[in-house]
Amino acid sequence: MPASPANDPSLRSWIDIRPTDDFPIQNLPFGIIDVPDWGPRLAVAIGGYALDLYACAQLGYFDSVADDVPELGAALPKVFRRRSLNAFLKLGPTAWRAVRERVSELLRHDNPALRDNELAVRTCLLRQRDVTMLRPVKPANxxxxxxxxxxxxxxxxxxxxxxxxxxxxxxxxxxxxxxxxxxxxxxxxxxxxxxxxxxxxxxxxxxxxxxxxxxxxxxxxxxxxxxxxxxxxxxxxxxxxxxxxxxxxxxxxxxxxxxxxxxxxxxxxxxxxxxxxxxxxxxxxxxxxxxxxxxxxxxxxxxxxxxxxxxxxxxxxxxxxxxxxxxxxxxxxxxxxxxxxxxxxxxxxxxxxxxxxxxxxxxxxxxxxxxxxxxxxxxxxxxxxxxxxxxxxxxxxxxxxxxxxxxxxxxxxxxxxxxxxxxxxxxxxxxxxxx
Amino acid sequence: MPASPANDPSLRSWIDIRPTDDFPIQNLPFGIIDVPDWGPRLAVAIGGYALDLYACAQLGYFDSVADDVPELGAALPKVFRRRSLNAFLKLGPTAWRAVRERVSELLRHDNPALRDNELAVRTCLLRQRDVTMLRPVKPANxxxxxxxxxxxxxxxxxxxxxxxxxxxxxxxxxxxxxxxxxxxxxxxxxxxxxxxxxxxxxxxxxxxxxxxxxxxxxxxxxxxxxxxxxxxxxxxxxxxxxxxxxxxxxxxxxxxxxxxxxxxxxxxxxxxxxxxxxxxxxxxxxxxxxxxxxxxxxxxxxxxxxxxxxxxxxxxxxxxxxxxxxxxxxxxxxxxxxxxxxxxxxxxxxxxxxxxxxxxxxxxxxxxxxxxxxxxxxxxxxxxxxxxxxxxxxxxxxxxxxxxxxxxxxxxxxxxxxxxxxxxxxxxxxxxxxx
The missing domain is CATH 3.90.850.10 (Fumarylacetoacetase-like, C-terminal domain)
Structure with missing residues (x-):
């Protein structure tokens, strides 16, 4: 399959990331964070931060993707407020890729949509040291x-x-x-x-x-x-x-x-x-x-x-x-x-x-x-x-x-x-x- | 633990059961039946029949048990309308025993409560040959x-x-x-x-x-x-x-x-x-x-x-x-x-x-x-x-x-x-x- 635009080596993020960091904008791995008082939800790692996908979805940052990928649209935002990735995975590869590519767009250095919305950043972007990581999947077998x-x-x-x-x-x-x-x-x-x-x-x-x-x-x-x-x-x-x-x-x-x-x-x-x-x-x-x-x-x-x-x-x-x-x-x-x-x-x-x-x-x-x-x-x-x-x-x-x-x-x-x-x-x- | 009253060898049911049948009133095993048009639910086998526990609960036949066993009461009737026994099992041994003993009471030859309620019997008691049996548990491991x-x-x-x-x-x-x-x-x-x-x-x-x-x-x-x-x-x-x-x-x-x-x-x-x-x-x-x-x-x-x-x-x-x-x-x-x-x-x-x-x-x-x-x-x-x-x-x-x-x-x-x-x-x- 063709390389994802999210893999482009020239991409940079508006979040500061050291060259030795595991989670540059080309990575964007998925996990489950437990946020104090607010409970477990899906997140993507970027540098030393976790991007709260549930909060992003609530703020409308996945509306365009939801329009393009109906099975994702029907499941949002609830599918991002889970204790494991399983329900999200069940939506299939088109949904996984659409979410990763949308996150990549949101984090690009030249995209002001999230970057310049201070209240949204304060809500959606959490320091990894402030959240508890849960087991990312409930293993079926x-x-x-x-x-x-x-x-x-x-x-x-x-x-x-x-x-x-x-x-x-x-x-x-x-x-x-x-x-x-x-x-x-x-x-x-x-x-x-x-x-x-x-x-x-x-x-x-x-x-x-x-x-x-x-x-x-x-x-x-x-x-x-x-x-x-x-x-x-x-x-x-x-x-x-x-x-x-x-x-x-x-x-x-x-x-x-x-x-x-x-x-x-x-x-x-x-x-x-x-x-x-x-x-x-x-x-x-x-x-x-x-x-x-x-x-x-x-x-x-x-x-x-x-x-x-x-x-x-x-x-x-x-x-x-x-x-x-x-x-x-x-x-x-x-x-x-x-x-x-x-x-x-x-x-x-x-x-x-x-x-x-x-x-x-x-x-x-x-x-x-x-x-x-x-x-x-x-x-x-x-x-x-x-x-x-x-x-x-x-x-x-x-x-x-x-x-x-x-x-x-x-x-x-x-x-x-x-x-x-x-x-x-x-x-x-x-x-x-x-x- | 003391023998259950449901095991009493002298018990007889108002349902006709041959001596070679696997499911006399002393047995009362649990399973999941799929009823045409109405979907999966918990049942107990009795002779050639399946007793629909969800229908029984809706008709109030478990109200007395629900009072005695609060964790069961809080879960009824929904816990009987499932695709596996797992949720019922999670209620614990007190609940399992209370349900089995209540079913035993309802099926005793001398208890008119269900026996003499023709409409209830027609709803709750299904011939096994008319229902599809599902896998009784969703095996965790x-x-x-x-x-x-x-x-x-x-x-x-x-x-x-x-x-x-x-x-x-x-x-x-x-x-x-x-x-x-x-x-x-x-x-x-x-x-x-x-x-x-x-x-x-x-x-x-x-x-x-x-x-x-x-x-x-x-x-x-x-x-x-x-x-x-x-x-x-x-x-x-x-x-x-x-x-x-x-x-x-x-x-x-x-x-x-x-x-x-x-x-x-x-x-x-x-x-x-x-x-x-x-x-x-x-x-x-x-x-x-x-x-x-x-x-x-x-x-x-x-x-x-x-x-x-x-x-x-x-x-x-x-x-x-x-x-x-x-x-x-x-x-x-x-x-x-x-x-x-x-x-x-x-x-x-x-x-x-x-x-x-x-x-x-x-x-x-x-x-x-x-x-x-x-x-x-x-x-x-x-x-x-x-x-x-x-x-x-x-x-x-x-x-x-x-x-x-x-x-x-x-x-x-x-x-x-x-x-x-x-x-x-x-x-x-x-x-x-x-x-």
Whole structure:
């Protein structure tokens, strides 16, 4: 599809935005803000601000769009006063694009319509630090893929040294169903879970707080257009079902996972919490960052074959703020989504290949994203070789798995030609296990 | 908790009910009926009829209950005019019990209140054959356990002859997360799915219609009371979170499942469809059918230890109506939920042990229920030893896996002292794969 005018690199906003900011006028990601006294509503991030779409709609700033896109017109302004993006997503891609492009117009440096209306700006433009971010979507279903070859190989080496990558891995995007009820927004503390596990070298399992709490660096896409039972999606049309992308931390209890996961996969080792970043960056905004992705050998079966560029190059960082630290967090891993073997289009086409309905608001996570170098691994299981080789960090800190009080921050951004499209961050701090 | 007066075996109804009927006055399961011209609403099954709770409430038949249970009173009659039981379940156990007991009163042979009001009876009491049954709950999340030792052993023997039952199996109720979006109500046709699989003896996978379509005989419980993030549930209190039980057919594509499921568990081999029976039988109604369940050795860890009877003896049957058949379906398996190793209480306590929130409307299925004899196996994978020993059926029929046009019917009922509490049935017919 043609590039959106909202992506034009020459656009500038009347809002002051630093070049290192995640949310320039070319980004315009969607989220849910909770405004003190006024409740939750949809917003778009711009620089350090959130633009309150509900307030804008009430003031008539979407009237022209409502005329052009009748399904949006019929839903305004109420569809902007919701606790999740789901109802807005259900209006479809024409509505999403029309709103993003209208917001882009309103924020352009040379458009006085909002800029010069002081009362409107005071109502509609809120500092992000003054609002609470809510979980952006109510996930209908959550699927976790396993699409980084480096991650699958590294984990396989720990569990099956002679046979690290199983034969199905390079033939299909392996995935499993996760749990939606424990998906929380960035900033939510993560209580160390209890679970059953087999202590190393012992034969009797125990039940207690996990001793091997880990993060997983992932991105996830949000399904914006669903499918009916029995409907499949040609891989060439798969991206039209994707609204956008966010950061995803799939917290994991490795000891629990190891003991429980055969033969049916992870359960309590994963479902105690997953954290998402609050702003969903649209696939439209990521359009300039397409890359070809790794060569796929063996050639995928026809239902997974694509031509053109369907991967995206989003730089990713993991930062650790150790318990008790007062200094800034430091980077413990740096990688990119361009390392992923299977594209989002292939993941979605595979997901629908058997006729399982996709629902608006579904989250499909990438699986842990690791790169080829020791500094680009996406979880502590890999970074510490299963906990046996602690990370040596500044201030004589040795880290195997996460300790109570540790904070993990995932960040992501795509950047070239001076334009930075950021995903923001997702953070969580480990709380001690319940008594 | 004390037995409900609605369970009294001496109760009789003014509605004529045969002794073999699944829905005597002691049962009173809840479901969603779609009434032509009037739309979906809650109903209770009685004999061959459905009692329209919304119509009853409009006519004042729940006024006394509304006075006694304020949370119900505030929600009536609207909470009975919904497309799922979820909103009613959220009112809590006091409300569920009050409604069931009031319905019991209204249907007693000696209560003229409804019986003698001809116009009310004509409005409220509908023949089941005149209404469409909808999916009774909108499943918030779906978890499939694996709690039949016989099933886990039989499947293990096919895949790992020297090590059929993995060491974790007898220590915890193994489970995995399933997909809610493809859960359909009884009567929905099941389209044979496409999928990727490795044909026997070959090294290159193919993509096409599954050649090994199977059913799985399961029951599932409906969560009626949720938990918050981080909250756990003592196993002794677990049953208070369960509203009721239904029949569950976890359709499976064995070739797809075998190829995809390592290391993260089943995905497209399962998520194309699961079928549920339309009436949810309350745990209250099943109270008289408690049994001790199998001895658990090794002794479970304390968080899974229970005393008393927490298993239930529900007889289960699988019937096949072969493609093209004109005669009655015939039974191909007969077993009981009493064979399950892990109880629903243990399943639920384990599920919550890491703090993962349970949500109202969650479905937790048992996993395939097999008994110890060849005639008591719960899926074709077991009944035919992985498809290698076809079932010899009447009329010279040899069945390995399901063929287009085959219909599978699961039935369930608990029975003693002349009282039969039925779960009704769940059925589905296999349609040919899409072109």
């Amino acid at each position: 959550y699927t976790d893929f396993y699409s980084s070859r480096e991650h699958a190989t590294n984990v396989g080496l720990l569990f099956r040294p002679d046979n690290p990558l199983l034969p199905n891995w390079s033939r299909l995007p392996v995935a499993y169903h996760g749990r939606t009820s424990s998906i929380v927004v960035s900033g939510t503390d993560i209580r160390r879970p209890h679970g059953q596990y087999l202590p190393s070298g012992q034969t009797e399992p125990v039940f207690g707080p996990t001793q091997q709490l880990d993060f997983e660096l992932e991105t996830a896409f949000v399904v914006g257009q669903g499918t009916a039972l029995g409907e499949t999606v040609p891989v060439g049309q798969a991206e039209s079902h994707i609204f956008g992308v966010l950061l995803f931390n799939d917290w994991s209890a490795r000891d629990v996972q190891r003991w429980e996961a055969q033969p049916l996969g992870p359960f309590l080792g994963k479902n105690f919490a997953s954290s998402v970043s609050p702003w969903v960056v649209t696939l439209d905004a990521l359009e300039p960052f397409r890359v070809a992705g790794p060569a796929q050998e063996p050639t995928p079966l026809p239902y997974l074959q694509t031509s053109g560029e369907h991967h995206f190059d989003i730089q990713l960082e993991v930062l650790l703020l150790p318990a008790g630290a007062t200094a800034a967090p430091f980077v413990i891993s740096h990688t990119s989504t361009s390392h992923l073997y299977w594209s989002m289009a292939q993941q979605l086409a595979h997901h629908a290949a058997g006729g399982c309905p996709l629902e608006v608001g579904d989250l499909c996570a990438s699986g842990t994203i690791s790169g080829p170098t020791p500094g680009s691994l996406g979880c502590l299981l890999e970074l510490t070789h299963g906990g046996t080789q602690p990370l040596a960090l500044p201030n004589d800190l040795q880290l195997s798995y996460l300790r109570d009080g540790d904070t993990i921050i995932l960040r992501g951004y795509a950047e070239h030609s001076g334009i930075r499209i950021g995903l923001g961050e997702v953070r969580g701090t480990v709380l001690p296990a319940a008594e | 779906y978890t499939d356990f694996y709690s039949s030792r016989e099933h886990a052993t039989n499947v293990g023997l096919l895949f790992r002859p020297d090590n059929p039952l993995l060491p974790n199996w007898s220590r915890l109720p193994v489970a995995y997360h399933g997909r809610t979006s493809s859960i359909v109500v009884s009567g929905t046709d099941i389209r044979r799915p496409h999928g990727q699989y490795l044909p026997s003896g070959q090294t290159e996978p193919v993509f096409g219609p599954t050649q090994q379509l199977d059913f799985e005989l399961e029951t599932a419980f409906v969560v009626g009371q949720g938990t918050a993030l981080g909250e756990t549930v003592p196993v002794g209190q677990a049953e208070s979170h369960i509203f009721g039980v239904l029949l569950f057919n976890d359709w499976s594509a064995r070739d797809v499942q075998r190829w995809e499921a390592q290391p993260l568990g089943p995905f497209l081999g399962k998520n194309f469809a699961s079928s549920v029976s339309p009436w949810v039988v309350t745990l209250d109604a099943l109270e008289p059918f408690r049994v001790a369940g199998p001895a658990q050795e090794p002794t479970p860890l304390p968080y899974l230890q229970t005393s008393g009877e927490h298993h239930f003896d529900i007889q289960l049957e699988v019937l096949l109506l072969p493609a093209g058949a004109t005669a009655a379906p015939f039974v191909i398996s007969h077993t009981s939920t009493s064979h399950l190793y892990w109880s629903m209480a243990q399943q639920l306590a384990h599920h919550a042990a890491g703090g993962c929130p349970l949500e109202v409307g969650d479905l937790c299925a048992s996993g395939t229920i097999s008994g110890p004899t060849p005639g008591s196996l719960g899926c074709l994978l077991e009944l035919t030893h992985g498809g290698t020993q076809p079932l010899a059926l009447p009329n010279d029929l040899q069945l390995s896996y399901l063929r287009d046009g085959d219909t599978i019917i699961l039935r369930g009922y608990a029975e003693h002292s002349g009282i039969r509490i039925g779960l009704g049935e769940v059925r589905g017919t296999v349609l040919p794969a899409a072109e």
